[in-house]
Amino acid sequence: MxxxxxxxxxxxxxxxxxxxxxxxxxxxxxxxxxxxxxxxxxxxxxxxxxxxxxxxxxxxxxxxxxxxxxxxxxxxxxxxxxxxxxxxxxxxxxxxxxxxxxxxxxxxxxxxxxxxxxxxxxxxxxxxxxxxxxxxxxxxxxxxxxxxxxxxxxxxxxxxxxxxxxxxxxxxxxxxxxxxxxxxxxxxxxxxxxxxxxxxxxxxxxxxxxxxxxxxxxxxxxxxxxxxxxxxxxxxxxxxxxxxxxxxxxxxxxxxxxxxxxxxxxxxxxxxxxxxxxxxxxxxxxxxxxxxxxxxxxxxxxxxxxxxxxxxxxxxxxxxxxxxxxxxxxxxxxxxxxxxxxxxxxxxxxxxxxxxxxxxxxxxxxxxxxxxxxxxxxxxxxxxxxxxxxxxxxxxxxxxxxxxxxxASSALTAAPQERDESLPQAPSGVGVVVVIEYNVPPAEQERFLAAVAARQRIRMRDGARRVTLLQDAAEAGFWAERFQVRSWAEYLRQRERRTLEAKEYDDVLAECHRGEVPPVTRFYFERRIRSDQGPDSGEVIVSYPLG
Missing domain, CATH: 1.20.1250.20 (MFS general substrate transporter like domains)
Structure with missing residues (x-):
């Protein structure tokens, strides 16, 4: 407003x-x-x-x-x-x-x-x-x-x-x-x-x-x-x-x-x-x-x-x-x-x-x-x-x-910081992919999609890249929000920048989720390994989950 x-x-x-x-x-x-x-x-x-x-x-x-x-x-x-x-x-x-x-x-x-x-x-x-x-x-x-x-x-x-x-x-x-x-x-x-x-x-x-x-x-x-x-x-x-x-x-x-x-x-x-x-x-x-x-x-x-x-x-x-x-x-x-x-x-x-x-x-x-x-x-x-x-x-x-x-001021005011002891330690200088998994019943799907679209616009404004929303091919109620940041330090900065408006959308997404546990957030970071087999040997990038 x-x-x-x-x-x-x-x-x-x-x-x-x-x-x-x-x-x-x-x-x-x-x-x-x-x-x-x-x-x-x-x-x-x-x-x-x-x-x-x-x-x-x-x-x-x-x-x-x-x-x-x-x-x-x-x-x-x-x-x-x-x-x-x-x-x-x-x-x-x-x-x-x-x-x-x-x-x-x-x-x-x-x-x-x-x-x-x-x-x-x-x-x-x-x-x-x-x-x-x-x-x-x-x-x-x-x-x-x-x-x-x-x-x-x-x-x-x-x-x-x-x-x-x-x-x-x-x-x-x-x-x-x-x-x-x-x-x-x-x-x-x-x-x-x-x-x-x-x-x-x-x-x-x-x-x-x-x-x-x-x-x-x-x-x-x-x-x-x-x-x-x-x-x-x-x-x-x-x-x-x-x-x-x-x-x-x-x-x-x-x-x-x-x-x-x-x-x-x-x-x-x-x-x-x-x-x-x-x-x-x-x-x-x-x-x-x-x-x-x-x-x-x-x-x-x-x-x-x-x-x-x-x-x-x-x-x-x-x-x-x-x-x-x-x-x-x-x-x-x-x-x-x-x-x-x-x-x-x-x-x-x-x-x-x-x-x-x-x-x-x-x-x-x-x-x-x-x-x-x-x-x-x-x-x-x-x-x-x-x-x-x-x-x-x-x-x-x-x-x-x-x-x-x-x-509105809620779009600018920083939300209270929430301590999360489960956040892993990541190496510096590597890209990080964040995946948030939801289980959304059909009755909440329209509300969920509206909230996730608004939240993704805020993520892109704050610096996230390759922001996408995925739906499970076999289970229509399973959704995954995926985005990438250039480093783990940048992800932590984006968490600190979260505004009251962003928190409101996060709360709506959590309300749309159904399950014994809250929406699961997974982190992946890039690891470079060297392959010495074949004519195309060289560095390849493999993503491993954090934690």
Whole structure:
């Protein structure tokens, strides 16, 4: 059964700030985000003088988000299997070093378009590594019912920076050039680095995978078999593809449509940030009256109308108003997608699920920034925005086929662990086949088949392979559920991940079984033996039962 956010009055918008660690990181992230905005303004405006074509200017935004497409998933795996504080710390160090190098080169007058794009890419790489670790940490710092508000506050922090940063950045660029922006960005990371050094979180129990690649495989498998997560990823990618035009071509809106300079560019960015802060502040109230899907539809309508207005406007006040609305619409959409992912996955895979979401959403933004830059070169900036608005509006059609929903908490809450002293000890590094045998009378067969189908979907989502159901050829009442996992350690992890929803289906299957003993579970593992007889001699795999 779905849980609607509007079903009950929840905690207030500011409730997560009662938690000391969350508040400290939140405040430090505001200063860090302000620095990032200073760099973005500086880099975009510097590129207009180094290589002033729309495509090159748009590449600054594209290469700042491209690392999310490339590195988010490995970063999400690291966030789930390592100490998230260390992952956050490493990301901050990378961004500090890249920003410091860019500042030094700018003061020396040695920045070229290629160097600017390369160092922008490195800063974006640090952000790609940091984002899954920080966002998955939110669920450890605040209670589940406060997660939507914590996500909203994080987005508010970013948009507070986007309101203040571009305005300051535009003034600094006009007064002293982009190099000061780059230097201040490097300094802005020091506060968050200090907070992470001082923070000593309790040791988190991790269900470590066999390797990072195995952890990535587990995360992708979970997402592919989770309908709510797949829908969020698809919708977010479409939304990001269209909304990328705002930041990617903002400098050209100021220069070509309004015929203004860097200060107005900063003002436009600030107006969008102010709208986003307002949208984030309203998010808590809106979630009480609208479902996640309702918020996303509202965000698409507001954003598409505002994009069209930007393209048609040649008046600064009207463009500022449109950007204010764009900021509000974008924050409603992106924050709702983010919350939907976090509310639809359990803690053990949250980092990887968020990484997948970011990879596709910001991958869509990277593609969109490049695509709309090319369209701008062909038809002009003024025509590109209405075209983009029309494309975004048509994505409303996806709502009827792929609505965004939130699953019941029982699908995510871990079931109480049941000690099973009969579990055998198995060698490491070999595949394991699990067979569960049932004796089902005809009267219970329909109920049994429905329950086993649902349970098998959960098994595949959690990483089981070759999931099948077998019926005895001679005795129609005898059934065997069979599935395979890559190792015994992985099977034990899957047992620990069992949710209350999975337990409910297991209880139904046990109720359908008839016999003097409960359903029998048998384990088999692969043993390699060498055959030296015949021309086809070599290794063969034989399965033996455990225990």
């Amino acid at each position: 779905k849980e609607r956010a509007s079903g009950a009055r929840g905690p207030g918008t500011w409730a997560p700030l009662r938690h000391r660690v969350f508040m400290a990181i939140w405040l430090a992230s505001i200063f860090s985000s302000i620095g990032s905005q200073l760099q973005q303004v500086g880099a975009a405006w510097l590129m207009t003088s180094l290589a002033p074509s729309p495509e090159m200017v748009a590449l600054v935004t594209a290469l700042s988000t491209l690392p999310i497409l490339l590195f988010s998933l490995p970063a999400g795996a690291l966030a789930d299997i390592l100490d998230r504080r260390l992952v956050l710390f490493g990301a901050q160090i990378l961004m500090f070093c890249a920003s410091a190098v860019l500042a030094a080169l700018a003061f020396a007058g040695l920045v070229t378009p290629v160097l600017l794009l390369l160092l922008t890419f490195l800063v974006g790489s640090g952000q790609a590594i940091m984002a899954p670790a920080w966002q998955s940490t939110v669920g450890d710092l605040v209670p589940r019912e406060e997660v939507p508000h914590a996500v909203g506050l994080n987005i508010m922090a970013f948009n507070i920076a986007r309101t203040i940063g571009p305005a300051i950045g535009g003034v600094l660029v006009a007064a002293a050039g982009s190099r000061v922006n780059f230097a201040l960005n490097a300094v802005s990371y020091l506060g968050l680095i200090a907070v992470l050094i001082a923070w000593r979180p309790p040791r988190r129990k991790t269900l470590a995978a066999d390797s990072v690649l195995a952890a990535i495989h587990d995360g992708v498998t979970y997402a592919l078999h989770s309908t709510p997560v797949r829908r969020v990823i698809l919708r977010a990618m479409a939304f990001g593809f269209c909304s990328a035009i705002v930041v990617a071509l903002m400098a050209l809106v100021a220069r070509d449509l309004l015929h203004e300079g860097a200060p107005v560019f900063g003002l436009l960015m600030g107006c969008m940030g102010l709208g986003a802060v307002s949208g984030a502040a309203l998010l808590g109230r809106l979630r009480q009256v609208l479902s996640s899907e309702g918020l996303i539809r509202a965000a698409i309508v507001v954003t598409s109308a505002s994009l069209a207005l930007i393209g048609f406007s040649r008046l600064l006040p009207l463009t500022c108003l449109a950007l204010f609305c764009v900021g509000g619409g974008m924050v409603l959409g992106l924050s709702t997608f983010n919350v939907a992912v976090q509310m639809n996955v359990p803690r053990w895979v949250s980092g990887r699920a968020l990484a997948l979401y970011q990879m596709f959403a910001f991958g869509g933004m990277s593609a969109g920034a490049w695509f709309w830059g090319r369209v701008g070169e062909s038809v002009g900036i003024g025509s590109t925005y209405p075209i983009c608005a029309a494309v975004l509006f048509t994505t409303l059609l996806l709502a009827w086929r792929f609505p965004v929903e939130e699953v």
